[in-house]
Amino acid sequence: xxxxxxxxxxxxxxxxxxxxxxxxxxxIGFSLALLFxxxxxxxxxxxxxxxxxxxxxxAPGGMMLPEFYNQLVAMHGTIMVFLAVVPLSxxxxxxYLIPLQIGAxxxxxxxxxxxxxxxxxxGGMVMLASFFVRGGAPNSGWTSYPPLADFATLGQxxxxxxxxxxxxxxxxxxxxxxTTIVQLRAPGLTWFRxxxxxxxxxxxxxxLLLAFPPLQGAAILQFADxxxxxxxxxxxxLFVGGQxxxxxxxxxxxxxxxxxxxxxxxxxYVLILPAMGIVSEIIANNTRKPLWGYRLMVYAxxxxxxxxxxxxxxxxxxxxxxxxxxxxxxxxxxxxSVPSVIVLTALLLSLYGGSIRFNTPMLFALAFLPMFGVGGxxxxxxxxxxxxxxxxxxxYVVGHFHYVVAPGTIFALFAGIYYWYPKVTGRMxxxxxGWLHFAGSFICMNGILFPMLILGLAGVNRRLFDGGMTYVxxxxxxxxxxxxxxxxxxxxxxxxxxxxxxxASLKLGRVAETNPWHATTLEWAAAPAAAVYRAAYEYSxxxxxxxFVPQNSASL
Amino acid sequence: MxxxxxxxxxxxxxxxxxxxxxxxxxxAWEVMLYGSLFSSxxxxxxxxxxxxxxxxxxxxxLAATNTVVLIASSVAILRGVAALRSGNxxxxxxxxxxxxxxxxxxxxxxxxxxxxxxxxxxxxxxxNFLGLYFVMTxxxxxxxxxxxxxxxxxxxxxxxxxxxxxxxxxxxxEAAALYWNFIGVIWxxxxxxxxxx
Numbered sequence: 001x002x003x004x005x006x007x008x009x010x011x012x013x014x015x016x017x018x019x020x021x022x023x024x025x026x027x028i029g030f031s032l033a034l035l036f037x038x039x040x041x042x043x044x045x046x047x048x049x050x051x052x053x054x055x056x057x058x059a060p061g062g063m064m065l066p067e068f069y070n071q072l073v074a075m076h077g078t079i080m081v082f083l084a085v086v087p088l089s090x091x092x093x094x095x096y097l098i099p100l101q102i103g104a105x106x107x108x109x110x111x112x113x114x115x116x117x118x119x120x121x122x123g124g125m126v127m128l129a130s131f132f133v134r135g136g137a138p139n140s141g142w143t144s145y146p147p148l149a150d151f152a153t154l155g156q157x158x159x160x161x162x163x164x165x166x167x168x169x170x171x172x173x174x175x176x177x178x179t180t181i182v183q184l185r186a187p188g189l190t191w192f193r194x195x196x197x198x199x200x201x202x203x204x205x206x207x208l209l210l211a212f213p214p215l216q217g218a219a220i221l222q223f224a225d226x227x228x229x230x231x232x233x234x235x236x237x238l239f240v241g242g243q244x245x246x247x248x249x250x251x252x253x254x255x256x257x258x259x260x261x262x263x264x265x266x267x268x269y270v271l272i273l274p275a276m277g278i279v280s281e282i283i284a285n286n287t288r289k290p291l292w293g294y295r296l297m298v299y300a301x302x303x304x305x306x307x308x309x310x311x312x313x314x315x316x317x318x319x320x321x322x323x324x325x326x327x328x329x330x331x332x333x334x335x336x337s338v339p340s341v342i343v344l345t346a347l348l349l350s351l352y353g354g355s356i357r358f359n360t361p362m363l364f365a366l367a368f369l370p371m372f373g374v375g376g377x378x379x380x381x382x383x384x385x386x387x388x389x390x391x392x393x394x395x396y397v398v399g400h401f402h403y404v405v406a407p408g409t410i411f412a413l414f415a416g417i418y419y420w421y422p423k424v425t426g427r428m429x430x431x432x433x434g435w436l437h438f439a440g441s442f443i444c445m446n447g448i449l450f451p452m453l454i455l456g457l458a459g460v461n462r463r464l465f466d467g468g469m470t471y472v473x474x475x476x477x478x479x480x481x482x483x484x485x486x487x488x489x490x491x492x493x494x495x496x497x498x499x500x501x502x503x504a505s506l507k508l509g510r511v512a513e514t515n516p517w518h519a520t521t522l523e524w525a526a527a528p529a530a531a532v533y534r535a536a537y538e539y540s541x542x543x544x545x546x547x548f549v550p551q552n553s554a555s556l
Numbered sequence: 557m558x559x560x561x562x563x564x565x566x567x568x569x570x571x572x573x574x575x576x577x578x579x580x581x582x583x584a585w586e587v588m589l590y591g592s593l594f595s596s597x598x599x600x601x602x603x604x605x606x607x608x609x610x611x612x613x614x615x616x617x618l619a620a621t622n623t624v625v626l627i628a629s630s631v632a633i634l635r636g637v638a639a640l641r642s643g644n645x646x647x648x649x650x651x652x653x654x655x656x657x658x659x660x661x662x663x664x665x666x667x668x669x670x671x672x673x674x675x676x677x678x679x680x681x682x683x684n685f686l687g688l689y690f691v692m693t694x695x696x697x698x699x700x701x702x703x704x705x706x707x708x709x710x711x712x713x714x715x716x717x718x719x720x721x722x723x724x725x726x727x728x729x730e731a732a733a734l735y736w737n738f739i740g741v742i743w744x745x746x747x748x749x750x751x752x753x
Contacts, residue, residue, distance in 0.1 A: 106560055106576045175581045183562045183574050213585050215594030224691050229681035232600065232688075250684050255599050259592055 007118075009110035015096030016424070021121060022088035023119055027495075028128075031077035036072040036494055039064045041485035044351035064467045067418035069140035071155070075127070077142025077158065081267065082166050083124050085405060088413055090170075090208070091120065094201045097420065100523035101195050103186025103532060103552070107481075108179040116172035123165030130158035140249075141463070143264070146233035146256050150225045151240055157208055157226055160219045166213050169217045170208045172244075177205035185554075186214030186522070188532035192298070192350055193551065195521045195536040197289060199298050200277030204270050211266035211309070218259035221550040222309075225251075252488070254319055258481040261312035269308045271405055273301060275368065276343055276411030280465050282365040287354030287521045288547050291345040293358040300339035307336040318392050326385040333383035340376055346370060346547065360434030364415035368408060379452060391404045392461070396456020399449050407445040414441075414498070422516045424524060427509030433497040440494030447487030518548045525552050564727040574728040576734075583738050586699075591693065591743055597688050598748065608685050611752055613678065615669050619751045622665050623743065629658035630740045633707070633733045640729055645718055649653075652711030652729075657737065659704035666697050689750050696746060699739050706732050 008014055015037035038047050044063060053060025097112065099106055135153025136145065141359045179525045181202045185194070186460035224230045229247065231255045236249030246254050283455040284291045291297065313321060314330040347369060356362065377399040381387040393399065414437075421429050456462075460474040467481040468474025518540055522529045538549040544556040561567075563574045570577075601607055636651030637654075680690040710732055717725040 036662055074717065104560075108560060108563075109578060110560075112578075161668055171585050173584070175578050179574050179578045179582055182570055182577060183572070184560070209581060210588050213589035214592035218591055218595075220695065221596060222693060224687060225681060228687070228690070229679070230687035230691070231681070231684060232596065236605075248683055250600075250604055250682060251602055252600060255596055258599075259596070262592070341653070 008115060009106075011095050011107045011110070011113060012424075014113050015092050015094075017092075017117050017121070017272050018087050018091030018095060021117075021124065021447045022084050022092060022339050025079050025124060026084035028087065029076050029084050030231065030492065030495075031135050031341065032072045032076040032079070034075070034488055035065070035067055036135075036177070036183075037485040037488045039069055041482040043109075043466035043469050057137075057229045068136065069465050071137040072142075074139050074141050074144075075131075075137045078127060078138070080405070081142060082163070083120075083127065084213070085271055085409055085413070086170070087120055089278075089409065090201070090204060090270070091117065091536075092179075093197075093274060093278065093416055093420075096202055096204075096424070097119060097523055098177060098198060098424075099184070101198050101521050102181060102184060102189055103522050103529035104184035105528060106181060107176050108183055109176050112172045112176050116169050116176065119165050119172065120167035123162045123169060124426075126158055126165060127163035130155040130162070133158060143260055144222070145254075145260075146222060147224065147238060147240070149222060149256075150233055151245075157223070160223045160226070164216060164219050167212045168221070170212055174205040174209040177201060178209065181205075182266065186529050187534050189522075189551070192295060193535045195279035195284075195298060195393075196280040196294065196406070197274075197521075200273040203301050204273045207266040207273075207305055207308060209269075210257055211263045211291050212552050214259045215263035218256055221356075227490065246257060254316070254321075257316050258313070258317065261315045262309075264315060265312040266305075266308040268306060268401075268404070272372070273304075274339075275372075275409040276301070276347075278412045278416040278419075279365045279368045281519075281521065282348060282361045283350050284413050284486070284537040285419075286357040286362040286365070287350055287502060288539045289350060289354045290535070290539060291346065291350040292352070293342075294535075296542055297343050297346050300342040301445075304336060305340070307332065308520040311336050314383050315383075317388045322509060327461065330383055330385045334380075337380065337383070344373060344376070359418075360429065360431055360438060361415045361419035363435070363438045364411045364418065368393070368415065371407035371411060371445075373401060375400060375405075375408050382443045385537060390459070391456060393461055394456035395460050395462050399452030399456055402449050402452065403515070406449065407442070413439070414438075414502060417502070417515065420523075421505065422512035425506055425509070426512055427505050428512050428516060429501050429505045429509060433501045437494060437501070438548050439499040444487045444491035444494060446513075448491065451484050455480060515550075518546070520548050520550050522551050527548060560674050564721070564724040573727055575587050575731050579734050580730040583734065586738065586742075587671065588747075589695075593688075593692050594745070594749070596672050597692070599686050600652055600688065604684065608683060610685060610689075612687070612752065613673075614656070614751055615672055618665055618669050618672075619747055620663050623656050623747050625662050625665065626740045626743050629655045630737050633656060633736050637687070637726075639735050640718075640726055645715065648729075649711045649715055652707055652715075656708040656711060659700055660706060660735075662700055663697060663704070666693065666700075692746060694752060696739070696742055699742070703739055707736065734747075 003009070004012065008017070035047065035050070045060030047059060047064060051059055055066065058065060077083065133154045136155055138152065138159035140149035140152045140156060144156065144159060170447065181198060221232045223231050225234065231247045231249050231251040233248055233253050234245065234247050234251045235253060238245040238247070280291055280297070310332045311329060313325060314333045317326055347463040378396070382391055382397060382400060417428050420432055421427070455477055458473065458477055460468045460471070460477060467478060469478060514526045517524070521536055522532070532551045533554050534549060534551055536551060540547045541549050541556060547556055560574070566573055632651050633655040636655060639647040639651060678686055680687040692721050710729055715725070717728070
């Protein structure tokens with residue numbers, strides 16, 4: 001019993017464990033945002049209904065204190081990136097689908113796979129536990145910049161321990177993923193016959209493998225700063241609260257930023273590549289055409305993987321690195337936008353001339369294209385040092401990365417859930433509820449995020465506890481904050497049909513045939529594939545009996 | 557569940573076993589981890605207004621002894637792998653146990669070093685060199701400790717596997733040897749950087 005459902009070695013069960021856990025974290029992270037959106041829209045007013053739950057230390061009389069607001073924002077970022085989106089896209093989708101799509105019986109190292117999930121869960125629990133320690137949860141932002149983080153409350157130490165567990169978990173996972181894809185492909189499944197999803201997961205795993213350890217190193221150093229009293233990130237002569245800090249000094253706060261963003265930027269591609277993979281599968285399937293430029297897309301993301309290690313300091317244009325270094329990093333940043341544009345263009349061209357099936361997964365996949373487009377294009381002014389100077393640390397940046405991750409990646413993940421649900425459960429999800437979920441989410445998501453870009457261009461800083469009310473230039477725009485918050489709460493309501501759909505369709509959903517979408521890739525084959533005879537997306541092949549030819553089919 | 561292929565047998569088109577590839581990927585992770593620590597050392601030291609004479613503070617003699625101990629253990633584990641390849645299991649077990657024991661000696665000497673420094677009032681917080689010294693050598697020592705456990709396991713209870721799946725056991729031992737030699741190389745880089753320069 002325990003071996004089958006709890007400490008399972010089966011990649012499908014582990015994938016589902018990852019899926020359920022990360023969806024719960026997604027909901028927790030979202031709830032934190034719903035809370036602090038109240039403070040941004042109605043600063044200083046008591047939070048209705050739930051305000052009294054947080055105690056006098058956090059919200060006296062239901063009014064949120066700045067310290068509590070900081071905890072909510074820091075944990076929203078941490079949970080969303082490290083505990084929700086990455087585990088869902090890599091741990092859940094990767095674990096469940098990679099072995100199926102390459103015709104393998106399981107991942108290469110099943111025990112390592114189990115260890116990966118349980119280390120992830122432990123890391124998540126440590127992160128959540130931090131809410132209950134003295135001083136509350138980590139409150140130095142998801143980036144944990146020192147010197148602030150060095151002197152933050154005990155929760156920051158929990159953050160470092162939790163993060164270390166998550167890093168170890170992702171190391172287990174990425175070693176496993178790369179080995180599986182390299183070694184366990186079915187006979188005949190050559191590199192350029194792999195579904196694009198598998199390619200995306202391969203590049204993602206490589207990024208996780210090589211980018212995360214520097215953050216582990218940084219976490220060890222920050223842990224030493226906090227616990228052993230070292231000064232790795234503390235410059236000499238530092239004042240905190242009007243007092244000279246009694247430390248030896250001589251350290252460098254920028255060292256943390258370099259180590260953090262060495263992870264942080266590849267992490268952005270860890271967030272987006274699996275989403276591109278999912279969207280590609282769904283677009284090929286619902287246009288009933290091969291992907292346009294499949295090879296080009298593969299080359300593009302391999303190049304993107306390499307380049308992502310050479311752009312990290314574009315997060316640091318304001319730190320005074322010097323114009324030479326800024327020029328270097330803005331050049332690499334402009335270069336790295338090319339492969340993303342290639343993938344997006346290839347997907348758009350894939351739509352051309354297709355007779356498109358508009359089902360729920362396809363709607364989310366199609367919405368991904370313009371949403372990721374807005375996210376990516378709004379990033380260009382941030383990648384150029386001169387235009388980054390006024391935009392940095394404004395709401396514009398918040399709008400930019402949320403467009404990439406929220407209606408970008410998360411929409412792709414929703415698309416994937418609707419698309420592979422029949423594979424996992426044997427039943428279809430309800431279509432009208434799916435449409436409702438899609439339409440509501442699409443409108444509300446833009447209602448939250450587009451005003452962020454406007455606020456940022458008007459010069460409203462991010463991280464303002466009162467939503468900008470103390471600044472004259474921000475006051476006229478405050479009605480936008482109110483609208484954004486209402487859009488956020490409406491977005492929460494539109495997730496209810498989705499949650500209902502996931503659970504109710506287990507019993508009420510229409511029973512699905514083995515290959516309900518008439519797809520070509522191996523995960524839909526009735527039995528594990530003995531051999532592969534063709535490329536991943538042979539749709540509408542002239543002369544074939546059906547409009548799709550599965551990869552494991554020897555004849556047309 | 558069907559058997560996973562290529563655990564210990566080479567896949568022809570990739571030319572590698574799962575065990576070897578997995579260990580190499582893990583070592584790539586380790587390279588990046590130690591790389592970040594060495595880069596931090598370089599950045600902090602080049603930006604520092606003053607840096608202590610390293611050899612005057614830390615115990616070069618003990619560390620040099622430890623370097624010899626670790627190199628000897630690397631030789632032992634490689635001889636052990638050779639013995640296992642030629643099927644001499646008892647010789648393998650003796651050499652693997654020796655590797656574990658030498659690793660243990662390394663840790664004991666490291667502990668004596670730490671005690672000496674702490675007795676002189678030297679703490680990680682004393683200066684950034686000592687901070688890096690304690691953190692980097694501790695991270696390395698933790699890796700050694702993990703390796704000692706694995707090596708002792710493979711020389712003792714883990715060796716049973718040799719009887720029913722010799723190829724897979726050899727693969728495990730080779731992976732352990734790869735890891736152990738990697739840890740040795742890291743020490744050979746760490747010794748001059750943290751004790752001599």
